[in-house]
Amino acid sequence: MxxxxxxxxxxxxxxxxxxxxxxxxxxxxxxxxxxxxxxxxxxxxxxxxxxxxxxxxxxxxxxxxxxxxxxxxxxxxxxxxxxxxxxxxxxxxxxxxxxxxxxxxxxxxAQPTPVEWIVRGYLVGSGWKEYQAQGTVSGLTLPDGLRQASPLPAPLLTPSTKEETHDRPISPDEARELVGASVFERAESAALALFRRGSERLAELGIILADTKFEFGLVDGELILIDEVLTPDSSRFWPAEDWALDTSPPSYDKQILRDYLETLDWDKTYPxxxxxxxxxxxxxxxxxxxxxxxxxxxxxxxxx
Ligand SMILES: Nc1ncnc2c1ncn2[C@@H]1O[C@H](COP(=O)(O)OP(=O)(O)O)[C@@H](O)[C@H]1O
Ligand SMILES: [Mg+2]
Structure with a gap:
């Protein structure tokens, strides 16, 4: 190589x-x-x-x-x-x-919206934790009986605030409050349409788009897609063949690094x-x- x-x-x-x-x-x-x-x-x-x-x-x-x-x-x-x-x-x-x-x-x-527009298609990570604790994801009630790595009934917008260090999950209603109804509605429908486009294309390649983050910004009042889009850094990609219920399927990218870091005696803070x-x-x-x-x-x- x-x-x-x-x-x-x-x-x-x-x-x-x-x-x-x-x-x-x-x-x-x-x-x-x-x-x-x-x-x-x-x-x-x-x-x-x-x-x-x-x-x-x-x-x-x-x-x-x-x-x-x-x-x-x-x-x-x-x-x-x-x-x-x-x-x-x-x-x-x-x-x-x-x-x-x-x-x-x-x-x-652009003027970035102060929100990370996360869309989830599958129940894993922090979404799975919240669902186990209270049957919701991002404050939205989901059907009973979903399992870890279950596909969600429909892709779900689960926004978070953009913070300097750790982002904070918020409900769609809170996101609407933060950015105003007009920006919210445009961002929500764009995020869902982008997610659909991404998952369809990736499915053809044998990759599941489990979840991903979009950022939007305003230029002269127009909402545009900014930052990066559908990359392994902004998304959880799973090789379809590795997907299984009741597991957290390995993602395509940083999993190797995370697994390696877990073997070290390191407390996950700087340095x-x-x-x-x-x-x-x-x-x-x-x-x-x-x-x-x-x-x-x-x-x-x-x-x-
Ligand atoms: N078109 C744009 N105009 C202004 N800011 C942008 C634009 N696109 C992305 N950004 C901002 O630039 C930064 C991208 O750098 P990155 O290293 O990914 O930062 P982070 O550590 O916040 O993920 C983000 O804070 C993002 O909101
Ligand atoms: Mg970034």
Missing amino acids: TTQTSYLGGGAGPPGLTRVATGKVRDIYALDEERLLFVTTDRISAFDVVMNEGVPGKGKVLTRIAAWWFEATADLLPNHLLSTSIDDVEGLDAGWREALEGRVMIVRR PPSLDPAVLERVASRYQEVCQLITGERTVGAPA
């Missing part, structure tokens, strides 16, 4: 560009009043802690997959993507071009432990596999 180093970002960034935000995974720079430069690094987080090491090529995979979906969903609603071409980023020297190529998105600057390079390599090839499956292309190496 192709050995490559990882790009961790986080430093000063390309000369002449002002950094406006540093997320767990992305470095965001202002290009002008209307446009941002999104740089997706190879940083990886687990249990909300960003690891010291990167996953080689992960940022390129996420960029490639998100760009693919932005195109495949553009008929449902407009999105923020303007270009993924490094040639459209002015003023980079050869070194920066090489470092950032494949991991940039020039996007429309993170140092990671075994072999584990990082395995995670990296998993990301490449998902990229190949969804887009038909790898970002590095020969197609399998």
Whole structure:
């Protein structure tokens, strides 16, 4: 397999560009009043802690997959993507071009809604916990008799607030209060339509879309899809063949890292432990596999 180093970002960034935000995974720079430069690094987080090491090529995979979906969903609603071409980023020297190529998105600057628009198709994770405790998910009552990993009767919007550290689950009614009825209704129907499109396409590839998170923003009053979309970082993808009731099926992406972390004596707070390079390599090839499956292309190496 192709050995490559990882790009961790986080430093000063390309000369002449002002950094406006540093997320767990992305470095965001202002290009002008209307446009941002999104740089997706190879940083990886687990249990909300960003690891010291990167996953080689992960940022390129996420960029490639998100760009693919932005195109495949553009008929449902407009999105923020303007270009993924490094040639459209002015003023980079050869070194920066090489470092950032494949991991940039020039996007429309939006006013993000203060909500993470999560849609769930299956009962797992925190949804399963809530259902077991009180028969609800996101405060909504569900039929009796559902089991762990059951498909939900219909995909369910289970929003949460966007916070600096841990996001807080809220009911759809609370989300409506937060963003207003008009934005809520547009975001809800867009999220459900995007979820349907995503699960149909992924089902053809033998992948179950268990749940996923969308972000929306406003540009001149228009609601658009922002951030990343239907990537392994924003979604729980299950190989269909590994799905079984009464289990928490392994997800396609970070499971390898989470399982490995569980074997260490680490309390899931900063600082993170140092990671075994072999584990990082395995995670990296998993990301490449998902990229190949969804887009038909790898970002590095020969197609399998
Ligand atoms: N078009 C956009 N305009 C403004 N902000 C955006 C846009 N798209 C995404 N964002 C914000 O940029 C950040 C993406 O960086 P990321 O590393 O994913 O952050 P996080 O740690 O919050 O997940 C998010 O906070 C997201 O809300
Ligand atoms: Mg994010």
